Amino acid sequence: MKARELGKNSVVVGDLVRLDGDISGDTGSLARIVEVRERRNSLSRTIDDIGAMERAIVANIDLMLIVVAAANPEPRTGFIDRALVVAFDQGITPILVITKCDLADPTSLKDLYSPLSVEIMPTERGADVSAFRERLIGKTSVLIGHSGVGKSTLLNAILGHQARVTGDVNEVTGRGRHTSSNAVAFPLQESKGSKQGWLIDTPGVRSFGLRHIDPDRVVGAFGELQEVIASCPKNCSHNEESCALNDWLAANPQGENRVTNLRRLLAIDATVSYE
Helix, strand or coil: CECHHHCCCCCCECCCEEEEECCCCCCCCCEEEEEECCCCCEEEEECCCCCCCEEEEEECCCEEEEEEECCCCCCCHHHHHHHHHHHHHHCCEEEEEEECCCCCCCHHHHHHHHHHCCEEEECCCCCCCHHHHHHHCCCEEEEECCCCCCHHHHHHHHHCCCCCCCCCECCCCCCECCCCCCCEEEEEECCCCCEEEEEEECCCCCCCCCCCCCHHHHHCCCHHHHHHHCCCCCCCCCCCCCCHHHHHHHHCHHHHHHHHHHHHHHCCCCCCCCC
């Protein structure tokens, strides 16, 4: 329960809150949320057709696991790009998780995103995920991805039990069937039995609106380019003739991939949703 004054949609998974009442947990005990602590970041999703309204679905995240399949369904780079923009803007560390690598070679997809210095973890059904799980201990992590990419299968493997129902991909549409309809946080346990870290599963993401994104925070994710960008003209879009990055590239051609990827992220249309 929560205090009426907080209003609808005021509390999301990952929020830190203050409770009032009986917090013993005993049968029949009752407490309510009376305050939501300030969020250090949040993950939002589009709730209208033009991306003008954003609603937070999880908060206070350390790691964003962007889950895509190597095949069935085919990976959608538009979705990955937009998820990365959100991660960079919110100060969340992104990890690109490529599932179903037994169905297709993920090399080309890995090559596309390795210049962004994004951690990439390929996996497949039945693979040992112990190292992956160890990476999440002590962190609050969120799984995002389209339906059918194997989020629930991955979550079950990491937790070591059937926490979520898994589904198949529709052979006609190439899209996955929704198997979860709400965000749920699952505790991660070390071998000693103590709970450390949380893994949050989300419904299949329908779209990402980026109207709320601050481009300067996206640029901030490219630390090695900060000194160069400081020399750019005022209000530089970083994709124009007078941009200082152009002169820097002439002298440092090895940095082309990084600059290209930065410009790609900054150029994403904030009003377009990727279904």
